[in-house]
Amino acid sequence: MSVSAPISRRERLPSLTGLRAIAALMVFVFHIYAVAVFASPGVTRWMSHSASQGGVGVTFFFLLSGFLLTWTARGDDTARRFWGRRAAKIVPNHLVTWVAAFVFLSVSGLTLTGGFDRFGLDSLPNLFLLGDWFPRGGVFFSMNIPSWSLGCEAFFYLSFPLLLPVARRIGARMLWPAAVALVALVWLMPVIADAAFHQGPLVPGLPVSEDRMWFVYTLPPVRMLEFLLGIVLALIVEAGRWPRIGLRTASALSLAGYVGSSYLPYLFGLVAGALVPLALLIPTAAVADIEGRPSPWRGRVAVWLGNVSFAFYMVHQLVIRWVHYALGATRSWDTPQALGVTALMFTVALALATLLYYAVELPLVRLFSQARTTSAAQPATPATAPPQPASIA
Template structure:
């Protein structure tokens, strides 16, 4: 019997699904204005300045949301191998499609495909390599999947540990986890040396890697999601309205652009996005009004993973082969064309790759038993300890 006070009554948290797409848009905007030629002159400089730091808080949102959702949807009869199988099916097929597309684009462009970039990206271990261009080799955004894979491998160990914490200890752990990204940035600033690689900033790649790419650093956000989910399930957080939480998050995005660059890179935005996740989950459970719960928003949220994986491939290809010779108006139209193409391909990937495989392999296997006898204890799979009664 679970000791949760706030019982999840829904099979999913649709508001959080809708938020996924909203969080993906700043990432698209950042990549579309950072070093690209879609917007030119003063207008381009203006939007590049506006969106220069919007991508990193969104990544923090996704990492926290990942820990939150996995904790919310953990099931008592689940097994560790079953959990890992479902995560593999959810992530790897879409990754392979985007990876193959990136390889084809590189071959067409006659770009060298280095073995280290190829294989570390293929097996999603690229973020562990502290070498410039390796984490973003092949498909640049896949570095975050490298972190997610590490999170998934760690989750069966982390969830039982967090479940043992009292409410007071959960609040203390949350405070510590919120402080971790700031502490790592401080350590990187004062103890890590290297050749500066950021224009206008005396920052070495090794510093950026430790703060932004290193999976152990980003693990703090994932564990924070687990802790927050336990607090919400236990009824230990105050009610947070969606509108105030959204305004709080937007204010945090703005402030994030005004802190030193190294401190804006990693999970320092976690403080601003946690209330939004809490507000979305509690709105769904309590049935209060939510603009994120609409059918269109939920469907866009379902496409957001594939959208995240393919959008840079369209943007970089258009930048390389198309927009250089276009007028300003035509280049802007090409930008919206990249957005539309990314959505169309995301829909195709979701419908014909992700969804069928998740339906086929994403359910919890129910062991077949002979009603006349119990299986020997040694053959019973080890459960995912500490699971709640919620369902995916």
Template sequence: MTKAAEEKSQEPIATAPPAQDEPAVPVVAGPADEPPKKRLPRVESLTGLRWWAAFFVFAHHMTNLAPLPIFKFLTYGTSGVTFFFVLSGFVLTWSAQPGTKVGTFYRRRFARIWPAHAVALLAAVFVFYRIHPDPAMSWIKPFDIGVLLLSLVLLHGWSNDPTILYSGNPASWTLSVEAFFYAYFPFVWRATQRLKLAGGLILCASVVVIGAGYKLLLFHNPHTLPTLPQPVWHSVAFLFGIGLAIALRSGWRPWLPFPVAFAIFAAGLYTLYYSGLHRTVPFATTMALTQKEILTVLYGLLILSVAARDMRGGRSLLRSKPLVALGQWSYSFYLIHATILYAIREFHGVSAPASWSNLTWYAGVLALSIAASALLYKCVEHPLEKRLRGPR
């Protein structure tokens, strides 16, 4: 295996997007002596956009049950987590209100992600764990209370051992990464809240260059540089989102029509896909090594385009009621859909070979997952978050 292939193999396996925040939620710490600022308007289209990112991840996961002829391209569905990490940094910064205490911020973040995570973890244990697992079912692991406890308290994402990293509900490694973001966000906000347009864009460029540069150095010096844990690797995307929000908070409204931004994103994604299939393409190894940083920029352009359009008051289908509702359910959808999918796979097996007729499986599992996510959102996620958050 080449070094480039080894680097790619270390990327997170099939995952789903991490928990996100409603754009109107004020969630940040700032200097206590600074007077409150006017709350920025909602960027509702981002809620609708969340659903499509979640669906991209779902489409990839479904290749483990019902592969399609384009299953190699759908492996890029895992990049949906990069979108959500960029979005997390953007939303937290956009909705930040000076004066919110650090303890209040942490309590609200706990209320946002943990209750639904705990319920989904309980369901996942019955699908992904057995006392004596069948070796033919590689996704089922032997029951280990210690590893499950790490998952429960969201510390498993700091291990690069797949048995620990993907323990409990396999998708919840992203929550461990998010918990790390939440831990340091108040202090990053304190240090950056006075930045304007230039400062925000410099932050975006700096983190991408540093992240890509470190991976290239690691490729050439594998024995002298440490392989960083996932929360550190993915901080590039989170900090990039913070930089974008800082730039927009300064009043910057770039004219980047969404069709143009989407065309750039699609072209960039296809370039990554094509270079992965044809290693003789110039810079193919470099693109493979810096894939997360490239995707960070591509997804950042989508978020920038959608947010700027909302700020200018432009029309958007992403603000339609059905898409906003699906976006609100996307965290619960993330938590539960892989559990449903693999439960079906255990009893049915893989629907092979790859065929377009497998789209019927996509429709059925999607409908079931949406129904389950709506139930989890309305019965657990939303009511417990409101209760645990406390007064605004």
């Protein structure tokens, strides 16, 4: 099988931006399924395989984060500037949605575990992106539930200045064995969870105990395996060792992995089931952009949706909960009405995400990017820490 050529300069990768929108949509559809908007048993059975694997979207984001941070790294950056730009990317959106969640929960009192503790474990660990370290569903899935993944990303960002120099020391011939080893470790995590944890209280609404869910799905050091795999995949592309895989083939395999993971035992389907197809898709889409080959994911609309996808990810579940609460907190609808409710939730979420992106996220990202450009224009001593991209990971 032929391989790509070594990369001598960094290209923009719009297909990866477009794919972000698909990943965010996966999570949205899963949350529609999770709150039982559709009353039809037939639709629910169909959605149990077509819409139940929203966690695959988070796996995509973690892989993509490692890939893009490595891809756009520069040697003249410092850890402090890197952390500042990453904070500017995730913290403002988190704070805005945390306040919105605080208001909603104060009004409704609808948490996973009962009454809402305004200034306790229900809220404060999440505010500081530390909820992932507590093996309790009411903590790691507190407040604005999708924000749990930001706790993992914060851990990745803190570690990246140390991880990248180590990863770059891996010889080119050992990059593929390293990738295979990381995939194997991800598959090993559910086995460890089953062996190490006894069946305790279930996560409300899910067929898995809180401690096992915490270990496999939300614990940052475990989820870092995907981030590390993204780093290694970027290095493989850099070295010109990525095999020639058609983008349509990689996309189809990812779709099959998404659906197929719903047939696996629950803990394996959460992360491991679709990992390999997604790990094939991201570098394949990147190489398609580098080589100028056709890609359905780099169209103008797809890229715009990808740009607002982080804001959409942060607001969508709050919108679902607010609308569902307003229309009847435990209500389901016949299929035509349910489609209308879903369309309403999506439209409101996209509108609010657009506002959040243009009013909060984009201005701060540009501000810190300009600061990086200004610093780069001044004479500086080469940094020992790896660089961080101005682009959004």
